[in-house]
Amino acid sequence: MTKNIHPSIIALDGPAASGKSTLGLRLADALGYLFFDTGIMYRAITWIALQRDLDLRDESAITILAQTAQIDIRPPSVGDGRACDVVIADKDVTWDMRDGNVEANVSVVSAYAGVRRALSEQQRRIGLRGKVVMVGRDIGTVVLPEADIKIYLDASAEERAKRRHDELIARGEESDYREILRKVIERDRIDSTRAVAPLRPADDAVIIDSDKMNAEQVFEHVLKLCTM
Ligand code: DC
Numbered sequence: 001m002t003k004n005i006h007p008s009i010i011a012l013d014g015p016a017a018s019g020k021s022t023l024g025l026r027l028a029d030a031l032g033y034l035f036f037d038t039g040i041m042y043r044a045i046t047w048i049a050l051q052r053d054l055d056l057r058d059e060s061a062i063t064i065l066a067q068t069a070q071i072d073i074r075p076p077s078v079g080d081g082r083a084c085d086v087v088i089a090d091k092d093v094t095w096d097m098r099d100g101n102v103e104a105n106v107s108v109v110s111a112y113a114g115v116r117r118a119l120s121e122q123q124r125r126i127g128l129r130g131k132v133v134m135v136g137r138d139i140g141t142v143v144l145p146e147a148d149i150k151i152y153l154d155a156s157a158e159e160r161a162k163r164r165h166d167e168l169i170a171r172g173e174e175s176d177y178r179e180i181l182r183k184v185i186e187r188d189r190i191d192s193t194r195a196v197a198p199l200r201p202a203d204d205a206v207i208i209d210s211d212k213m214n215a216e217q218v219f220e221h222v223l224k225l226c227t228m
Pocket residue numbers: 016017038039040042043106107110135136137138139187191
């Protein structure tokens with residue numbers, strides 16, 4: 001029997017800086033679906049823990065934080081390139097989530113089983129409503145294994161570091177390619193070797209290597225897969 005409806009739950013996984021957010025946003029926009037970037041939740045917990053000066057090695061304290069924190073994700077209120085507003089305790093922390101301190105510590109926080117359980121449950125509840133493009137590392141494998149379509153967007157560490165480097169330069173910020181490459185490789189290592197929900201493609205995922213494709217080509221390819 002041919003499916004004549006679009007997939008309702010789209011899982012989009014892949015390593016850091018593989019272009020998942022750009023692709024996910026465009027896809028959600030084209031289909032009229034909710035775009036949900038789960039990395040924001042791990043970043044938000046890390047940001048709050050740093051703000052409160054919690055010991056990031058204290059797994060139970062960080063887990064309690066993940067179980068109780070109120071993270072508000074709202075439609076974008078400012079046209080400054082953000083996909084959404086992230087609000088914590090009435091403060092707009094959308095760009096704080098992206099700072100170097102969060103970047104350096106988020107892999108540690110996201111490796112804790114209790115943190116993953118608390119956040120995955122919320123993600124699953126939202127995802128099961130359907131009409132969603134959910135982006136992360138473990139959406140197809142753990143959060144929504146029943147997703148209608150699973151995409152694993154990959155690219156070499158060198159290509160991903162180059163894209164991030166070019167982005168920073170374009171924004172007029174300082175950037176050191178070698179340092180970015182080192183961090184990308186380190187994040188990959190932590191994300192893919194952690195005991196709980198390591199980064200890997202689901203057995204039934206479509207793997208896309210975007211090294212030789214630009215963002216437009218990736219989008220066209222995936223949109224076709226979703227509307228076949
Ligand atoms: O996609 P990102 O760079 O914003 O993700 C930030 C961190 O969160 C990254 O180190 C991996 C982790 N993460 C995760 O473990 N599981 C997810 N579903 C999403 C992100």
